[in-house]
Amino acid sequence: MGDSPRSAYEQAVSWIFAAEAENLPxxxxxxxxxxxxxxxxxxxxxxxxxxxxxxxxxxxxxxxxTLAAGRS
Numbered sequence: 001m002g003d004s005p006r007s008a009y010e011q012a013v014s015w016i017f018a019a020e021a022e023n024l025p026x027x028x029x030x031x032x033x034x035x036x037x038x039x040x041x042x043x044x045x046x047x048x049x050x051x052x053x054x055x056x057x058x059x060x061x062x063x064x065x066t067l068a069a070g071r072s
Contacts, residue, residue, distance in 0.1 A: 005039065005042040006043050008042070008043075009036070009043045012035055012039050013036065015032055016032045016036060
C-alpha cells in the first residue's frame with residue numbers, strides 16, 4: 001500500500017513539517033505545499049471513485065450483490 005494516494009499524501013505532509021522544522025528555504029517548502037495540493041486532489045479522487053463503486057453494492061441496486069445475498 002505504499003503507493004496509495006493516501007500514503008503519498010502522508011509522506012508529503014511529513015516532509016513539509018520536517019522542512020519547516022529545519023528552516024529550509026521558503027521556495028522548497030512552497031514547492032512541497034503545491035505538491036501536497038496535487039496529492040490531496042489525487043487522494044480525494046480515489047475516495048470518490050471508491051464511493052462510485054461501493055454505493056451500488058450498498059444500496060442493493062447491483063444485481064451481483066442481491067444474488068450473493070440470496071435475494072432475487
